[in-house]
Amino acid sequence: MKSNKPLTEKESLDLITSMIQNAKASYHETGTNAILWGCVIAIASLLTYLSIELNFKLSFSPFLLTIIAIAFQIYISIKAAKESKVTKFEDAAINAVWLAFGISIMGLVLYLNIIPNSSIKLATQEGWQFTKHYLDANKPDEPLTPFAPSSYSLFILLYALPTFTTGIVKNYKPMIVGAILTYVLFIISCYTSTKYDMLAGTIAAISCWLIPGLILRRNYLQQKNSNV
Amino acid sequence: MFKDLDPILHSQLRLAIISLLIGVKEADFNFIKEKTKSTAGNLSVQIQKLKDAGYIEVTKQFKDNYPLTTCSITKQGVHAFEIYVKALQGYLHTDKN
Numbered sequence: 001m002k003s004n005k006p007l008t009e010k011e012s013l014d015l016i017t018s019m020i021q022n023a024k025a026s027y028h029e030t031g032t033n034a035i036l037w038g039c040v041i042a043i044a045s046l047l048t049y050l051s052i053e054l055n056f057k058l059s060f061s062p063f064l065l066t067i068i069a070i071a072f073q074i075y076i077s078i079k080a081a082k083e084s085k086v087t088k089f090e091d092a093a094i095n096a097v098w099l100a101f102g103i104s105i106m107g108l109v110l111y112l113n114i115i116p117n118s119s120i121k122l123a124t125q126e127g128w129q130f131t132k133h134y135l136d137a138n139k140p141d142e143p144l145t146p147f148a149p150s151s152y153s154l155f156i157l158l159y160a161l162p163t164f165t166t167g168i169v170k171n172y173k174p175m176i177v178g179a180i181l182t183y184v185l186f187i188i189s190c191y192t193s194t195k196y197d198m199l200a201g202t203i204a205a206i207s208c209w210l211i212p213g214l215i216l217r218r219n220y221l222q223q224k225n226s227n228v
Numbered sequence: 229m230f231k232d233l234d235p236i237l238h239s240q241l242r243l244a245i246i247s248l249l250i251g252v253k254e255a256d257f258n259f260i261k262e263k264t265k266s267t268a269g270n271l272s273v274q275i276q277k278l279k280d281a282g283y284i285e286v287t288k289q290f291k292d293n294y295p296l297t298t299c300s301i302t303k304q305g306v307h308a309f310e311i312y313v314k315a316l317q318g319y320l321h322t323d324k325n
Contacts (some may be wrong), residue, residue: 009319012233015240016313019247022263023255082291085259090250190286 031216038210045201152197174212257297
């Protein structure tokens with residue numbers, strides 16, 4: 001491209017349009033993050049469901065897999081940032097949403113771990129306690145450690161948030177559909193026990209992340225191969 | 229009465245650079261070189277002219293021991309681009325009449 005070539009008005013507008021299109025077409029999501037989180041959350045939720053359904057005890061919490069996933073995510077994010085030649089405004093916004101999602105998930109885990117003991121402490125200071133009262137009069141009342149019932153529903157609700165935002169910002173229908181389905185699963189999970197909440201979480205992870213991620217990956221590889 | 233087209237932008241390569249940068253937060257030198265199909269020397273000169281006009285911001289750093297130049301459009305650059313496009317549209321509209 002020559003710098004001093006005289007341009008007509010039409011050529012100028014054509015050049016502007018083609019460059020804007022060029023910049024838009026330069027970026028392709030690999031789908032790695034979505035596949036990673038889809039697999040991890042689906043496996044963790046499914047294992048938990050199976051352990052309750054088949055009545056076996058796991059020697060570790062399957063959700064500890066998320067720690068490995070976070071470490072892997074940090075690695076691939078650094079690698080992607082190094083390889084990236086261009087940063088779009090929408091990427092910065094989406095990254096902020098996913099960062100807020102990560103913080104919110106950690107916050108929720110913290111809440112669920114802290115609230116039972118701190119609630120007991122506060123109640124004791126006020127001179128009362130949480131008690132389990134059986135409707136069957138044959139059993140005596142027992143002290144109760146408070147807990148958030150069916151708390152996995154809150155996680156399912158959170159799963160939908162960044163997915164819906166990303167789907168709308170990127171105009172990516174599989175994520176929008178996955179997020180809407182996840183909102184529906186959240187509502188259903190409000191009426192079901194923890195066991196089925198885990199099953200709902202599995203379906204949510206597959207529809208929110210795994211399927212959209214696999215579609216992104218397929219498109220990315222097709223694009224990559226066509227450029228070779 | 230038409231506005232004069234901004235001479236800084238009314239050049240093929242400089243207009244291509246600004247058009248690329250208008251839609252992104254930032255882009256590195258090699259990306260711009262690849263998309264504009266320009267030579268490194270020519271691109272450097274035009275980037276410097278845009279920087280001198282205050283239309284783009286240029287950051288130089290090192291990545292893996294190699295120099296990395298990153299460019300982003302400034303508010304002044306966005307404003308100049310908008311005026312340029314409006315002026316172009318004005319010309320084209322009059323030609324049709």
